[in-house]
Amino acid sequence: MKRFAARLFEAFITLWLLATLCFVLLRAAPGGPFDTEKAAPPEVQAALAAQYRLDRPLPAQYVAWLGDVARGDLGPSFQYPDYTVNRLVATALPVSALNGGVALLLALALGIPVGVWAARRAGRWSDRLLMFGAGLGLAVPKFVAAPLLVLLFAVTLHWLPAGGWGGTPLESLRNMVLPVIALALPNIAYCARLTRASMLETLSADYLRAARARGLSEARLLFAHALRPGLLPVAAWLSPALINVVTGSAVVEQVFGIPGMGRYFVQGALNRDYTLVLGVVLVVGAVIVLINLLVDALRGWMDPRLQDAT
Template identity: 80%
Template sequence: MTRLLARVGEALLTLWLLATLCFFLLRAAPGGPFDSEKAAPPEVQAALDAQYHLDQPLFAQYGHWLGAVLRGDLGPSFQYPDYTVNELIANSLPVSLLNGGCALLLALLFGLTLGVWAALRAGSGIDRVLMFGAGLGLAMPKFVVAPVLILLFAVTLHWLPAGGWDGGWRSAVLPIIALALPNLAYCARLTRASLLEVLDADYLRAARGRGLSETRLLFAHALKPGLLPVVAWLSPALINVVSGSAVVEQVFGIPGIGRYFVQGALNRDYTLVLGVVLVVGAAIVVINALVDALRAWLDPRLDDQA
C-alpha cells in the first residue's frame, strides 16, 4: 500500500511539473492567442484579455488555471470559442486512441512474429531480408511514409481514401499503417536480438542437450525472458505513437488529439495545448505503471528490486 501511494504521488508530481513547465514556456513564447496580421481595436483586445484572464499577472493566471484544472475544467479554447477544451479532447481522443492503439497492436503482432522467425533462422537469407526491411522501416520517418502510402494506395491504386475521417475502416487503414511501421521494424529487431541472446544461454544449451525440441525450448523457456526488453520498450513505443500521431493526423486530415495539439501550438491556444499535454502525460504515466507491472510478472526479481 505504501509503495502504491508513493507511485501515485510521483505520478501527480510529474504531471504537475510537466503542466507548470509547459504553462510558463507557452507564455514565454512570442505572440499571443489573439495576434493577427490585422490588429484588433484596443478596446476589443482589452475585452478579450479580460474575458480569458490574460490581463492578470502571470502568476495570477497560473493560479486561476491550476485551480480550474483541479476542478476538472481545462478551460475554454481561444481559437475554437464555441467549444471548451474538455469537449475538444473528448471528441478527438477516441479517434487518436483507435488509431494509436491499433498501430501499436499491429506493430507488436507482426514485430514479435517476424523477430521470432528471424531469430530461429539467424544468418539465413530470410533473416537478412527481414532485418534489411526492418532497417529500412526504421530509416523512413512518418512524414515520408504517410505521403508514400497515399501516393501508392490512394492516388495510384485507388484502393483507399487519401485523407479525411468518416469513422469507417477505410479511412483508418493508411494512418494506422503509417504509425505502425517504424515501431514494427524496431520491435522485430529488438525481439530477434533478445531471443538470440536468450537462446544462447547456458541453461538452454543444457536443455537442448537433453533432447528438448526447439519449439518447446522457445515457448516453455526462451520466450518469456526474451520478451522482457520488448515489454520495457512499450513505454517509448507509446511516446513514439503519440508524437507521430501529430504528423500523421496532419497529413491525413484526421480530427485527432495530435492535430489539435499542432493547431493549438501554432495559434497560441494556451488552454488547448495545456489540456492535451495533461491528458497525454496522464496516459503515459498510466502506461508506464502497467508496463512495470507486466515486467514484474514476467520476472518477479524486478519487483523485489523496486
C-alpha cells in the same frame, strides 16, 4: 502498497512539472491568441483579455489555471469559442487512442513473430532480408512514409482514401488503414530487431542448452522456456513505443486530416491557443504515466525478480 503510493506521487509531480513548463513556454512565445493581421479596437482587445483572464499578472493566471484543472476544468478554447477544451479532448482522445492502439498492436503482432523467425534463422538469407527491411523501416520518418503511402495507395492505385474520418463502418475502417500503417511501420521495425536480439541471447542461455540436451523439442523450448524471458526487453520498450506513437500522431493526423489529439496540439500551438495546448499536454502526459505504471506491472509479472528488487 508503499511502492504504488510512491509511484503515484512521482506521477503527480511529473504531470505538474510538465504542465508548468508548458505554461511558461507558451507564454514566453511571441504573439498571442488574438493577434491578427488587422488589430481589433483596444476596447475589444481589453474585453477579450478580461474574459480569458489574460489581463492578470502571469502568476495569477497560473494559479487560476491550476485551480480550474484541480476541479477538472481545462478551460475554454481561444480559437474554438463554442467549445471547451474538455469537449475537444473528449472528441479527439478516442480517435487518437484508436489509431495509436491499433498501430501498437499491429507492431507487436508483426514485430514479435518476425523477430523470433529471424532469431531462429540467424545468419541465413531470410534473416538478413528481414533485418534489412527492419532497418529501412527505421530509417524512413513518418513525415516521409505518410505522404508516400498516400501517393501509392490513394493517388496511384486508388485502393484507399487519402484522408478523412468517420462515415459508415466500412468507410471508417478504410480511413484507418493508411494512418495506422504510417504509425506502425517504425515500431514494427524496432520491435522486430529488439525481439531478434533478445531471442538470440535467450536461445543461447545455458539452461536452454541443458533442456535441449535432455531431449526437449524446439517448439517446447521456444514457447515454454525462451519466449517469456526473451520478450522482457519488448515489454520494457512499450513505454517509449507509446511515446513514439503519440509524437508521431501529430504528423500523421495532419497528413490524413484526422481530428485527433495530435492535430489539435499542432493547431493550438500555431494559433497560440494556450488552454487547448495545455489540456492536450496534460491528458497525453496522464495517459503516458498510466501506461508506464501498467508496463511496470507487466514486467513484474513476466520477471518476478523485478518485484523482489524493489
